[in-house]
Amino acid sequence: MRWLAAISLLLIGSRLSAADPKFRLVEKGGAPVAIEVAGLPADLLAQFAKLPADDSAWARVLSVYVGKHAQAGQPAVSGTYQVQKDVLRFTPQFPLRAGLAYYAEVFLPAASRDSAPSRYEHVFELPASPKGEPPRVTTVYPSAATLPENQLRFYLHFATPMARGEAYEHLTLLKADGRPVLRPFLEIGEELWDTSGTRLTLFIDPGRIKRGLSPREEHGPVLEAGGKYTLVITKGWHDAAGQALADDFRKTFTAGPPVETAIDHKAWKIASPTSRSSDPLVVAFPQPLDRALALRAITVAGPDGKPLAGDVTLGKDERSWQFTADQPWMAGKYELVIDTTLEDLAGNRIGRPFEVDQFDRIDRQGQPEYVRLPFVIGPAR
Numbered sequence: 001m002r003w004l005a006a007i008s009l010l011l012i013g014s015r016l017s018a019a020d021p022k023f024r025l026v027e028k029g030g031a032p033v034a035i036e037v038a039g040l041p042a043d044l045l046a047q048f049a050k051l052p053a054d055d056s057a058w059a060r061v062l063s064v065y066v067g068k069h070a071q072a073g074q075p076a077v078s079g080t081y082q083v084q085k086d087v088l089r090f091t092p093q094f095p096l097r098a099g100l101a102y103y104a105e106v107f108l109p110a111a112s113r114d115s116a117p118s119r120y121e122h123v124f125e126l127p128a129s130p131k132g133e134p135p136r137v138t139t140v141y142p143s144a145a146t147l148p149e150n151q152l153r154f155y156l157h158f159a160t161p162m163a164r165g166e167a168y169e170h171l172t173l174l175k176a177d178g179r180p181v182l183r184p185f186l187e188i189g190e191e192l193w194d195t196s197g198t199r200l201t202l203f204i205d206p207g208r209i210k211r212g213l214s215p216r217e218e219h220g221p222v223l224e225a226g227g228k229y230t231l232v233i234t235k236g237w238h239d240a241a242g243q244a245l246a247d248d249f250r251k252t253f254t255a256g257p258p259v260e261t262a263i264d265h266k267a268w269k270i271a272s273p274t275s276r277s278s279d280p281l282v283v284a285f286p287q288p289l290d291r292a293l294a295l296r297a298i299t300v301a302g303p304d305g306k307p308l309a310g311d312v313t314l315g316k317d318e319r320s321w322q323f324t325a326d327q328p329w330m331a332g333k334y335e336l337v338i339d340t341t342l343e344d345l346a347g348n349r350i351g352r353p354f355e356v357d358q359f360d361r362i363d364r365q366g367q368p369e370y371v372r373l374p375f376v377i378g379p380a381r
Helices: 002-011 042-048 056-061 214-219 291-297
Strands: 022-028 031-038 062-066 079-084 087-092 101-108 118-125 137-141 146-148 153-158 171-175 199-203 228-233 249-256 269-271 281-284 298-301 310-314 320-325 332-339 370-377
Touching (some): 031 101, 042 079, 137 249, 291 298, 291 332
Parallel strands (some): 146 249
Antiparallel strands (some): 153 199, 171 228, 298 332, 310 320
């Protein structure tokens, strides 16, 4: 193989140090995040430093497996590689889990016809995390009991940070008769967790939502208006400390008609507080909005054009937005500033519906990054 020949040439005249390569666990914030190997030939490291982080040649030199040794046919832990100064670093795709053992193996081909390949190994046994609050599902959004037929995503919230790589083993969508819907979710290798590890974004397969795409033509839509469905999060899903969900969690909902029009922000109803008060500003929507996006995509600009500091909450079924400013309101002209990446439950945006095909007449000019809704804070009565 070409990579073997290249590495063999590099190793001719380049010897390992007297000591064997040194394996090291890299920690960040007290948690293991990567595995490093020092003591490899400098010429070898220089050659690998030129490779992309996900090139398959890396794994032929350094491989990591779950367990104290590698079983025949066992896949290696997936991740990316890089050279940092004089060490080779492997960063796993999913965080290393407390309480498990990891077997790391370095393989160096023969440097010449008269020498043998070299293999070095090391086992890392990670201590189990102290047991704290057991994992549980706190809530699932959207919160409404009726969701559109073209519902795009769910947000799953947990009480504690969860383990990565287990999500799709513990997620099922059931029909009213108890039969599971075939492959309803878009299974993403890089599971979509927030930085805290307590919120997972779960997408319904867009190919089953948009008309004319082969997944929908072959398997039909995931949700059908009038049908009743249950999203099941099954027990056994581990958190980052290795504890498992003790019970299933279920969210039952009915599918309503699809929502296929762009968000009309001009139809929003703004209820303004009066000046000198600390009452909240309340904005009501004709249709529910995506919760995570609504919490960060809508802001308030004061009379000076600068954003106001305050707290944002959403109302029942994510059909209203409430802003409580840090300081009492002053009389004047304000603006609601809306990032056009804001979406409703079906993925429709301001000026752009989700369900668009080549036969639709759409504005192909660039959409603005923000739109604004003016409102006035009147004097105190």
